[in-house]
Structure formats: C-alpha cells, structure tokens
Amino acid sequence: MAIQKKRKVLRTPFVVTVAAAASFAGAVALPGCDPTVQDGSCPAERPAEGSSCDADDVSCTYPGTCGDDSFRFTCEDGAWQMGVDPTCNPPPPACPAERPAEGSSCTAGGLSCTYPGTCGDDTFRFTCEDGAWQMGVDPTCNPPPPACPEERPEAGSSCTAGGLSCSYLDDCDNPIDYTCMGGAWQMGPEMSCNPPPPPECPEATPEDGAPCEGAIGTCGYMMPTGCGPMPIDAACVLEGDAWRWQVHEIFCNPPPPEHCLTAATAEACAGLGPTCQWLVPGCADGDGAPALPAVGCFPSLPCETDDACPAGTLCQEVVVNPCVAASPGGVTCAACGSTKNVCAPPSAATAAGK
Numbered sequence: 001m002a003i004q005k006k007r008k009v010l011r012t013p014f015v016v017t018v019a020a021a022a023s024f025a026g027a028v029a030l031p032g033c034d035p036t037v038q039d040g041s042c043p044a045e046r047p048a049e050g051s052s053c054d055a056d057d058v059s060c061t062y063p064g065t066c067g068d069d070s071f072r073f074t075c076e077d078g079a080w081q082m083g084v085d086p087t088c089n090p091p092p093p094a095c096p097a098e099r100p101a102e103g104s105s106c107t108a109g110g111l112s113c114t115y116p117g118t119c120g121d122d123t124f125r126f127t128c129e130d131g132a133w134q135m136g137v138d139p140t141c142n143p144p145p146p147a148c149p150e151e152r153p154e155a156g157s158s159c160t161a162g163g164l165s166c167s168y169l170d171d172c173d174n175p176i177d178y179t180c181m182g183g184a185w186q187m188g189p190e191m192s193c194n195p196p197p198p199p200e201c202p203e204a205t206p207e208d209g210a211p212c213e214g215a216i217g218t219c220g221y222m223m224p225t226g227c228g229p230m231p232i233d234a235a236c237v238l239e240g241d242a243w244r245w246q247v248h249e250i251f252c253n254p255p256p257p258e259h260c261l262t263a264a265t266a267e268a269c270a271g272l273g274p275t276c277q278w279l280v281p282g283c284a285d286g287d288g289a290p291a292l293p294a295v296g297c298f299p300s301l302p303c304e305t306d307d308a309c310p311a312g313t314l315c316q317e318v319v320v321n322p323c324v325a326a327s328p329g330g331v332t333c334a335a336c337g338s339t340k341n342v343c344a345p346p347s348a349a350t351a352a353g354k
Helices: 012-025 266-270 348-353
Strands: 059-063 070-076 079-082 112-116 123-129 132-135 165-169 175-181 184-187 218-225 228-239 242-247 276-279 296-299 314-320 338-344
Touching: 266 276, 266 296, 296 338
Parallel strands: none
Antiparallel strands: 059 070, 070 079, 112 123, 123 132, 165 175, 175 184, 218 228, 228 242, 276 296, 314 338
16 A cells, blocks of 8 residues: 655745755754654664654664564654564573483473483483473383283284283173284183083982082982981082092991881881881782781891891792872872782791792
C-alpha cells in the first residue's frame, strides 16, 4: 500500500522564505522541524518513539540493547512508531554435545540430558544439580529376563524367548504349560473338563500287598471265618513309592459242632448266634441228594469231611427247605428245596451205603 506523505501547512510568506533559504544553503535545521531527517534518510541516532518526522515512507532499524536483537522505527503520520520491542531473554540452555563426566561442573541448574549407552537400547540421563552433572541409574548390558505373555498364547504362535516355560489356567481351571521352542509356543497335555470317575472297588477281596490305585480309598467286604461271614476292610495305602492293599483279616475260633446240636427249637438255635442255623427237610428228588433226616440246629459253616462232624453224624449233602426262615409278611418263597453240606445223622440211604 502506498503511503502518502503528509506535510505541515505553513503560511505562504514563510514557505517562500524557507524555499529561498534552502536554495542557497542546502538542508538547514529549522525551528519546529525534526533535526534528524535530512532528504528522507534515517536519523543517525535512534529516535524517540512518538517524536516528529517528515518522511512517511522511511523505515529504519537500530541495534538493540541485548546485542543480537534490533529495533525498527517507521515514520507514520508525522511521528516515529516503534515496532515490537525485542526482549533480552537468553535462549534456553543446550545439552553438551558429548556426554559429560559425572560430577563435572555445569551452570544450567535443572537441565536434564540423555545420551546413548554402551548397549544400544539403554540410555544415560544426566541432570545439572548444585553446579555439577549428576548421572541417573546406570543401565547394564544384561537384558531383563523374558516375561511370560499376560494372555495364554495360541499353540504354534511365534515366540523369541527360547526355553521360556509359562503356565496358564484353561477354561476349567486346569493348569496347562506352554514352552517356547523352535520359535513357536508348544502346548503341554490338555486336561479334560470332565474329571475321570473315581476307581471302583474290586468285586472280590484283594490280596494283602497287591497293587492298587491311590484314589480308591477303603473298600468293605465280607470274609468267611470260623464264626461265619464277618465284615472286613481293605485299604489302599502308600507304601514307599507304591500304592498297595492292606487287608485287615479277622480270625476267630469256631465253636465245636456239638454247640449247635444242643438246641432243640428254632428260637434256641437263633439264640446261639450266627454260628448256628435252624434247618428243616426240603423237597428231595429221588435221584439227587436225600432230604435232611430231621429238623434241627446245625453249624452255619458247611463241613468238608466227616472228621469235622461230631460223633454220630456224617458230613453229607442234604436237601433243606430254604423258605423256613421267610417271614409271613415278607417275600413269598416259591422254592421247596436246596442242597447244603451239613453234619447230620446218617439217613437210611446213607447208612445203607456205609
């Protein structure tokens, strides 16, 4: 934008006098005029802001008070206008190009600088405190041990920490191991969410000392003894580094066969305990074992030889009625005979055979 010069309005006689004087003496300072403006050039000294001027198209710069800065003055509307006043604020302190020695002197208090370390990725931090460079924690060239991923990795996904083993819980809270091998995560055996059923007790009484499964616990059985069938326990226990059965056997001395033969009634026989049983003859087949010769109380354990029987009796297979002990209100017994080995007086057929 062109700036129009504004000149002072003077009385005509005064203008003529000034013009005539100027033609003979050149530029002469006159009262009421800016003595620093001569033919539109910049004043030799920095003018005062707001002082008068007569060259609207003149812009001048002068050195500032801080060395590198400068002041710009422009003649506008017959007065000097100063531009933005530069400040004497120094630039912020800069870090040394080379890493300083710890404890060496410095002046920029609070200045913090970082420098590359000797291991590539690490850095050294130096801070100017109390007029000396202070170094922070000295990083080492030993990298931190590899850490397991926060989330369970996918089997076969890539990894870099060879040999690193990590354990995670699966959806059923079962622990499962992952190992970084060959650049990929290898997954260990996975457990089923449905736990296997506990082992069952053997049907027959196990032998004492035989191997067993530790989770099976204790099993109950009935053991035949001289006093009749008796309950016993078989426990699976840890012996050294192996699980084995411990069977707690029960022994008793059976009463002599005569003990049962003394009872004359079913009630008296039952009062002698489980070692005696009340038997009555059953439905015998002519081609099979004979019927029991007579009603009576007999030992509960079957005999094997005549030597086990009291005098006057023989160990023989006879047919007895299995329903004699059935209660009237109980299950109906449809059988009429079953065979047993008992010490009984010889039947007619047995006596004839002897």
